[in-house]
Amino acid sequence: MKYIKLNFITGLLFGIIVLSMFGCNKSSQHQILTVFFDGVEPINEVAKVGEDSTSTDGTVNIKSTKQILPANIQYYLHSPFEDRSCESCHYTMGSNRLNQPQPQLCYDCHDDFQEEYTELHGPVASGNCTACHNPHKSQNEKLLVVEIEKLCVYCHETGDVSNNQSHKDLGSVNCISCHNSHGGETLNMLKPGVKTES
Numbered sequence: 001m002k003y004i005k006l007n008f009i010t011g012l013l014f015g016i017i018v019l020s021m022f023g024c025n026k027s028s029q030h031q032i033l034t035v036f037f038d039g040v041e042p043i044n045e046v047a048k049v050g051e052d053s054t055s056t057d058g059t060v061n062i063k064s065t066k067q068i069l070p071a072n073i074q075y076y077l078h079s080p081f082e083d084r085s086c087e088s089c090h091y092t093m094g095s096n097r098l099n100q101p102q103p104q105l106c107y108d109c110h111d112d113f114q115e116e117y118t119e120l121h122g123p124v125a126s127g128n129c130t131a132c133h134n135p136h137k138s139q140n141e142k143l144l145v146v147e148i149e150k151l152c153v154y155c156h157e158t159g160d161v162s163n164n165q166s167h168k169d170l171g172s173v174n175c176i177s178c179h180n181s182h183g184g185e186t187l188n189m190l191k192p193g194v195k196t197e198s
């Protein structure tokens, strides 16, 4: 009797070892474990992606990025990032590799500025959308990498800008009250009705 029981346990252990050799990935290991042990928690397929997503027991079902960002900081979230649809831009969830290069990546969902404007702004023409936008989240409106007050003069020397007659007495007027950000009918990207002083 004792001998048979021991044999059964050895057999069972052997079975588990063999089965777990097939279970090289987390989810098949999990399937095996749930076969043998009741009460093994379900694996959360979406919790472990990229940044700050580790939960203490790995069982929280995260549906929105909002749930894992620090609550004390106000972020504007890019809608596909908020929905955790990482694969709409990345090769696989949680990898840094992009599906396709910019600007095509962005034009998949947004209007192509080439169809909207005769002339494109330098960084838009070169397809460098992320020079100005964070693809995930930002504390600034329109996902800008810095506040609009600092954005334009990050690349355009304040000295050069103020040398232009059209820019005298700008005060605290925003650049985008006269200029478009992405392009225009001429390279100066002036909004309709803005007059040239020089």
Ligand code: HEC
Binding pocket: 049, 050, 051, 065, 078, 080, 081, 084, 085, 086, 087, 088, 089, 090, 093, 094, 095, 096, 098, 130, 135, 136
């Ligand atoms: C709208 C497209 C888009 C979506 C959606 C998106 N990403 Fe990204 N991600 C990018 C781009 C573009 C870069 C590269 C940024 C650069 O080169 O300036 C990037 C970079 C990264 C990087 C590299 C480090 C960094 O921050 O630059 C990680 C990690 C990453 N993304 C994770 C994620 C995860 C996780 C998700 C889903 C929750 C996600 N991304 C959703 C476009 C996206």
Ligand code: HEC
Binding pocket: 076, 078, 079, 080, 088, 089, 102, 105, 106, 107, 108, 109, 110, 129, 130, 133, 135, 141, 142, 143
């Ligand atoms: C999978 C679709 C998708 C892709 C790809 C995508 N976006 Fe978006 N984006 C959206 C949606 C949806 C919104 C919110 C609705 C809207 O305002 O059109 C949005 C909004 C934005 C906004 C406005 C945010 C605001 O707060 O008003 C900016 C800026 C932006 N996207 C830039 C980019 C850039 C840059 C890229 C490429 C790196 C990109 N998007 C790629 C879907 C996408």
Ligand code: HEC
Binding pocket: 103, 106, 107, 110, 113, 121, 123, 124, 127, 128, 129, 130, 131, 132, 133, 142, 144, 148, 176, 180, 181, 182
């Ligand atoms: C030189 C900086 C700069 C670059 C480069 C840039 N943007 Fe923008 N973008 C802005 C600013 C500033 C705004 C907000 C003011 C505005 O709407 O013009 C904006 C707004 C947007 C919006 C929101 C429009 C709305 O009406 O809410 C989208 C979408 C967007 N950009 C997509 C893109 C894409 C796609 C690219 C690359 C092809 C790109 N941007 C490159 C500066 C830039």
Ligand code: HEC
Binding pocket: 121, 122, 123, 131, 132, 151, 152, 153, 154, 155, 156, 175, 176, 179, 180, 181, 187, 188, 189
């Ligand atoms: C990432 C760097 C970058 C940022 C940020 C940037 N620009 Fe530009 N801008 C360029 C480049 C590159 C050109 C192409 C001409 C050149 O080399 O001066 C250009 C050209 C221009 C021109 C046409 C001038 C000419 O001589 O062709 C205007 C007007 C302009 N930018 C306005 C703006 C405004 C307004 C903003 C803020 C919304 C801004 N830029 C933000 C890089 C930038």
Ligand code: HEC
Binding pocket: 152, 153, 156, 160, 161, 164, 166, 167, 170, 173, 174, 175, 176, 177, 178, 179, 188, 190, 194, 195, 196, 197, 198
């Ligand atoms: C009151 C309207 C107005 C505002 C605000 C304004 N601009 Fe302009 N900007 C113009 C006009 C008009 C021209 C065309 C001047 C010309 O034809 O000589 C111009 C031309 C330019 C040019 C191309 C010519 C040059 O001087 O190199 C750049 C770059 C430029 N602006 C950048 C900026 C930046 C950066 C800001 C914000 C700090 C800004 N502008 C704010 C009206 C404005």
